[in-house]
Amino acid sequence: MSKQTIVEYATRLGDDALILGHRLSEWCSNGPFLEEDIATINTSLDYIGRARMFLSYAAELEGAGRTEDDLAYTRDCRDFKNLLINELPRGDFAFTTVRQFLVDAFNLFFFEALVGSTDTQLAAIAAKSVKESRYHLRRSRDWMLRLGDGTEESHRRTQTALDDLWGYTDELFHMDPLESELLDTGVAVDRAAVRLRWEPLVTELIDAATLQLPQPYTLPGGGRQGVHTEHLGHLLAELQFVQRAYPGLQW
Template sequence: MSDFNLKAATQEYATRLGDDAVVLGHRLSEWTSNGPFLEEDIALSNVALDYIGRARMYYTYAAELAGNGKTEDDFAYTRDMREYRNLLIHELPRGDFAYTMVRQLLVDVFNTYYLPELAKSADSTLAGIAQKAIKETRYHLRRSHEWTLRLGDGTEASHQRMQRALESLWGYTHELFDADPLELQLADAGIGVHNAALRPTWLAQVSAILTEATLTVPKDDWAVRGGRVGYHTENLGHLLNDMQFLHRAYPGCQW
């Protein structure tokens, strides 16, 4: 890859990671004032803020690499749904509390392996963002792990909700470990991460947690993909309508 192509690929990579963070952050923000009790309401709002803060760092770096006057707001608020490259698991509806906790567990375990690898990146900015996010992710995983045990091995109703959520989300986890040519080239260049190599350790840890929570690991008999190439569920369109409304109604507005 030439220096120019490497720069463009890194910009796309940073944008993808920003998309993952902003979409999941927005989903978690939907729990604000809707949590099962006050402390959890505050905790979920704080996790959402962690992801939004992470998205800002990725988008700011993508804008810097683009060098065309764009800002983080342009990446977050002025792109259409097909221009987003987030993984599908992040855009799925908030669901009930069990659904949110299962999704967080699956994503949190992934991030505990992905971010330390990204922190080794030859790109100092990406490595710095990852290093900061590692600390947040440890807290996120502690919470999702505890809630998985509490609900999975709780009442019959909570167990059923957790198992149902797990079955409905499992097919979206395969996309976490996919990589297109751009990501493979960046990984080979020492900038990105070889996602596929993370799956065995991810699966082992997730399986151990689920077993401890008396939940059954689903079969790998279905998979949904497409987020990285702009194919999304209808849920992302509804999410962006809410998230982008103010900026589109008042173009150029600033806080």
């Protein structure tokens, strides 16, 4: 195991949080009602705070003089290693809700496992993230029930979102050689073990929300290798605009 592998691992987790946090921030002033608008933005802030911790640790460990801001604002699209499900456009409220539920359920079990990492800094970030993830999952689970078992229109939109997102979930559980190496040393999480906890919870909730579990299908992944959908480039154009237009600015 090299230090660079941990840098890459921390960067991946930071990218996941940063990109999904940005997607959630797009609901600011666009929520279905004021309380939910505020709740969504608070969740976004949790994700962005998590991204700061992971990216700060990656930059510190890298020792190349970069900061969390450099990693967030000056890397090109192919340098980002987030999972594809996180970069998809926010869609309607049902789409955001379904994505959050699927990711929140994954995050809770993932970070509960990462708390046991032999890397103490990753374990500390995970311990904070577990507390947030419990709240996030409780909220997205409640919305899944309200929308899925709500009106005919809310049910239709929620089922459509679930069908559209299901193929992206397989990437959540993929172990590439880097993560397999870190798993052997106790640093990383066994994603296959996370799946064993994730699937029953998700299946049970889908049934409770009167939704249909989609037929299994898998879309091409590639996020961990820097191969993304067209949507990430548009997202980064907005996210990075100020820093790229006025390089080196500090608050």
